[in-house]
Amino acid sequence: MKKTLPLLFGMVFGAYAVIEFYIPHHLVGSLSDELRSWAAILAAAAFIIGGINILQVTWPKIRRREPDWQYKVVLLAAAAVMLLAGLPWHKLGDTPATPTVLIEAVPGPAHLVVNAPADVTIQVGAVIAPPRPDGARYQADVGPGTVEVKLSRRVPGYRTQLAPITITDGQRVTVTGDPPMLWGREGRVFVWIYDHIFSPSNATMFALLAFFVASAAFRAFRARNLEAALLLGAAILMMLGRAPLGRAISDVFPDLAQWILDVPSNGGRRAIMMGAAIGAIATALRIILGIERSHLGSDA
Amino acid sequence: MKEHWSDRLQRFDRRWIFLVMGLAVVVPLFFPLGLPAKPDRMTKAAFNAVDALPEGARVFVSIDLDPASTPEIEPFFRAVILQLKRKNAKLVFATTWYQAPPLVDRYMRETIEVAIAPAGTAGYSGLNDRPYRKNVDYVNLGFRDGKGAIIQAFGSSLRLAFDNHADDGTALERIPMMRGLEKLADFDLIVLVSAGSPGAKEYVQFVGTRERLPMIAACTAVSTTDLAPYFQTGQLIGLVGGMAGSAGYETLVGKPGAGTAGADVLNIGNIVVILAIVFGNVVYFAGRYHRRQRGAS
Numbered sequence A: 001m002k003k004t005l006p007l008l009f010g011m012v013f014g015a016y017a018v019i020e021f022y023i024p025h026h027l028v029g030s031l032s033d034e035l036r037s038w039a040a041i042l043a044a045a046a047f048i049i050g051g052i053n054i055l056q057v058t059w060p061k062i063r064r065r066e067p068d069w070q071y072k073v074v075l076l077a078a079a080a081v082m083l084l085a086g087l088p089w090h091k092l093g094d095t096p097a098t099p100t101v102l103i104e105a106v107p108g109p110a111h112l113v114v115n116a117p118a119d120v121t122i123q124v125g126a127v128i129a130p131p132r133p134d135g136a137r138y139q140a141d142v143g144p145g146t147v148e149v150k151l152s153r154r155v156p157g158y159r160t161q162l163a164p165i166t167i168t169d170g171q172r173v174t175v176t177g178d179p180p181m182l183w184g185r186e187g188r189v190f191v192w193i194y195d196h197i198f199s200p201s202n203a204t205m206f207a208l209l210a211f212f213v214a215s216a217a218f219r220a221f222r223a224r225n226l227e228a229a230l231l232l233g234a235a236i237l238m239m240l241g242r243a244p245l246g247r248a249i250s251d252v253f254p255d256l257a258q259w260i261l262d263v264p265s266n267g268g269r270r271a272i273m274m275g276a277a278i279g280a281i282a283t284a285l286r287i288i289l290g291i292e293r294s295h296l297g298s299d300a
Numbered sequence B: 001m002k003e004h005w006s007d008r009l010q011r012f013d014r015r016w017i018f019l020v021m022g023l024a025v026v027v028p029l030f031f032p033l034g035l036p037a038k039p040d041r042m043t044k045a046a047f048n049a050v051d052a053l054p055e056g057a058r059v060f061v062s063i064d065l066d067p068a069s070t071p072e073i074e075p076f077f078r079a080v081i082l083q084l085k086r087k088n089a090k091l092v093f094a095t096t097w098y099q100a101p102p103l104v105d106r107y108m109r110e111t112i113e114v115a116i117a118p119a120g121t122a123g124y125s126g127l128n129d130r131p132y133r134k135n136v137d138y139v140n141l142g143f144r145d146g147k148g149a150i151i152q153a154f155g156s157s158l159r160l161a162f163d164n165h166a167d168d169g170t171a172l173e174r175i176p177m178m179r180g181l182e183k184l185a186d187f188d189l190i191v192l193v194s195a196g197s198p199g200a201k202e203y204v205q206f207v208g209t210r211e212r213l214p215m216i217a218a219c220t221a222v223s224t225t226d227l228a229p230y231f232q233t234g235q236l237i238g239l240v241g242g243m244a245g246s247a248g249y250e251t252l253v254g255k256p257g258a259g260t261a262g263a264d265v266l267n268i269g270n271i272v273v274i275l276a277i278v279f280g281n282v283v284y285f286a287g288r289y290h291r292r293q294r295g296a297s
Helices: A004-020 A026-063 A069-086 A188-219 A226-242 A244-249 A252-288 B005-010 B014-030 B041-051 B067-086 B101-112 B147-156 B200-211 B221-232 B242-253 B258-296
Strands: A100-105 A111-115 A120-124 A127-129 A138-141 A145-153 A161-167 A171-176 B058-064 B090-095 B138-143 B189-194 B215-219 B238-241
Touching: A004 A026, A004 A252, A026 A069, A026 B147, A069 A188, A100 A161, A111 A120, A111 A145, A120 A138, A161 A171, A188 B014, A188 B067, A188 B101, A188 B258, A226 A244, A226 A252, A226 B258, A244 A252, A244 B258, A252 B221, B005 B258, B014 B258, B041 B067, B041 B189, B041 B215, B041 B221, B041 B238, B041 B242, B058 B067, B058 B101, B067 B101, B067 B189, B067 B215, B067 B242, B067 B258, B090 B101, B101 B138, B147 B200, B189 B200, B200 B215, B200 B221, B215 B221, B215 B242, B221 B238, B221 B242, B238 B242, B242 B258
Parallel strands: A111 A171, B058 B090, B058 B189, B090 B138, B189 B215, B215 B238
Antiparallel strands: A100 A171, A111 A138, A120 A127, A120 A145, A145 A161
């Protein structure tokens, strides 16, 4: 049963995925939509399984103090920090969604005062009040009517506070707000870690390629035989043709680069794609027919 | 016996190459060559596809990238968004990359909700754009995982794929601009900002060809050869490849930016790599000649 049921699921759903492509009936379409929703749910669940798997793989290595176990501690700590930062903790508390509004009767025209910390942008209607050294305090006579006060921090990760104010002559309305910090994916901590740690690290890893390519170009890119010489020639023409410098030298370089891309490269690429596609069809058929069982585990 | 110069150079300390490459990357940023970045045929085709859209067209933009690929693709994104906003296009965004949502949020703040080229922008003479309002002029559907399967789901029902809600939790039926936008085929154009897999390739394979979708894509330079066959067959109606493509697109839109600045780095960086290849081969052949001569004597 442990092997038969997954095998059966593979056969039924695999065969259905192939057949539904050729049946444009709405009932088949509805069932396909449902199955694709299942696929999305399974993909989301895979993240949880992935998290558990990381723990299962790394924790024993840390306990046994295997080589480079310190990096695994960093991995788990970083994963835990991102998990905690990614949860919407602010929903647990009672953070104010709107600023407090105090209305006082004062003789004279309608008067609006907005109090907020210095790093908060105050927007009254369509007008953004310029920051003031005395604590971003906004104060002005306004016409009677309804105006919306919007308070937002200049850095992301904080809630924007909105207060629609109806004001008449003879009133002074004081709006006091302080946009609270958010948690979760749009929260300050998550965004800060993403912007200041993940992004630079990710970009650095990719940028290092330039240095290794240059080094490899000197050490390994040799015209040892005709094939290697052709590869070298094509690479040099592509590099010249795809950069503006090549065109500045001669219009021949971009044309040659485009020809290489259009004819030999696309021809070769298409052959590889077709071959891979035929291989994928063969593998899919083997899974659907129950011949291929390696995806069920080593003991299948 | 005295060591031949080619043998000494074979053991050349590669840190010198790193230094030269570092300078080749940094110096052009401070002293640009300013060579014109002319768009290639594929980039022009992408620009023309957007240019041919009617006023107020409905466009789906899939932002599938991570911070590593932003230098190459982000300039295209900013340029194409300016072009779309000039046409008052209604924009719907989504991503299939788990690394992308914070980037997408930043793009919304920096390019969608503010004008990219407001009146008085220095060095820009094209039409001005305006700030877009969330759930009025644009909708961010957010992130969905599921690779090819979820892209296929976009092709049959966006509402099902996104549980009938935008990323900020607003029900899609409460957003007027989403009326009539049920699936990818309802859009006038699909713009794929694609750094890898899942991305443009999966869109072509899972929905593009089946639904005959008009799609343009921007990709990293290394992915250009992967996607070029789809441009040749018409499955992609435009393709912007790497930083050179982004720079060319900026030229077409008329607002040079990071892509144009990056094209200078590309110029010098490519020259360094070409010189390294030539230098390496001179050393290699000189060494081989020397060893043969020594063997003969």
